[in-house]
Amino acid sequence: MAQQHLDPTDPTAGPVPADALTGYLRAQATEFLRALRLHRETGAGAAGSEGSVEAARALRRAARRISASLHTFQPVLDPEWSEAMRPELAWVSGTLALEHACAARLERLLLALHRLSGAATAFPDQGMTGGGAATTGRTAGGANGAAATVPATVADGAPGTAATATEAVRATAGRGGGTAGAARAARTSAGAATVASAVDRGNLTVGAAKAGALLDRQLTLARTRAHSTALQALGSSRFHAVADKVAVLASEVPLAPAASAADLAPLAAAARERLADAVAALPLLTAGSPYNAEALIHGLSPDPSPHPQDAPWHQVRLLLRLHRYAREVLQAGAGGEPPADVRLLAAGEALDRHRDASEAAAAAAQAARTPRIAPATAYALGVLHADQRHEVEAARYAFQRSWQKDVVGTL
Known part of the structure; x- marks a missing residue:
């Protein structure tokens, strides 16, 4: 292609002369230091404000841009300095990104569960889970009397499959007795598809509440750990060393000897x-x-x-x-x-x-x-x-x- x-x-x-890289790195280093000061002023505890969240984003953005520039334009920079600086900036950016990633992932999964289950709320009350599934079955089943019973059975934990739903519909159609064979077969085929869909929806509605609670526990725990890790990182001597190097970068960019003609x-x-x-x-x-x-x-x-x-x-x-x-x-x-x-x-x-x-x-x-x-x-x-x-x-x-x-x- x-x-x-x-x-x-x-x-x-x-x-494009190397002066362009020098100005860009100085600007990004200044942004890094400004975001760091804002992060400290707004607080970084568990009850940190929206300003601290935005400051963390700004820190990540500046760290990513500096690290990427050191990678792309390494030949015009001091090799020893750039090789030592890049992994440290990647560590800062990756550590600060973990908490946001966990929060965004949890929100994405809960919204998807809500959309897929079709429930009125993202997490149905566990005490009402069985009734909600049975209501779903009655609504999906329509006039077919067997459709109301199959999802209720699934809600109680019995294995529900399309074959089980089909057998229930066939049993109901067989008890009708007064209906012509062709019409009974047509109703059986249509009813099986309807009830199979109701079974799937009932299973999903029942499991969505517990699945959401499980995801919430796991990802909230991961987010809490990521938050603690970020706080420890920002207070560590390793991060202070990185911040000191960025502060020097804001005023002086270590270039290679041949950078003037690059x-x-x-x-x-x-x-x-x-x-x-x-x-x-x-x-x-x-x-x-x-x-x-x-x-x-x-x-x-x-x-x-x-x-x-x-x-x-x-x-x-x-x-x-x-x-x-x-x-x-x-x-x-x-x-x-x-x-x-x-x-x-x-x-x-x-x-x-x-x-x-x-x-x-x-x-x-x-x-x-x-x-x-x-x-x-x-x-x-x-x-x-x-x-x-x-x-x-x-x-x-x-x-x-x-x-x-x-x-x-x-x-």
């Missing part, structure tokens, strides 16, 4: 080419289908390792971020704000959704491995896992659409 140049109208196509444009172009190569290796033809069932083959595997198809997409997301930050450096050298690239923004958003859905599916699968959970809870978690894996496929499809939409006319 032909690859389109990522920046066909790049205004920074000419040589050109940043080829280094940014190399980052762009790495991204293009990684995208070319993705199965975009498969992702071109809005429903890629082949990608779900390993979705319910008992193997707790990450999904085998996700790693290349996560790598593309990181390379896309490096490319975006390199463009910011070049544009800073041109003396202006980077122009909005709609395709890169859409592609980045799709890859962010891909990462979020992939991690949410992994969290649902991990919760489903909890020992001794009820069958209805495991069923709800399985449906939730499959839903998030379908969200992964939808994000891949959206990325494929945003990435290739301008290529069609050039093929």
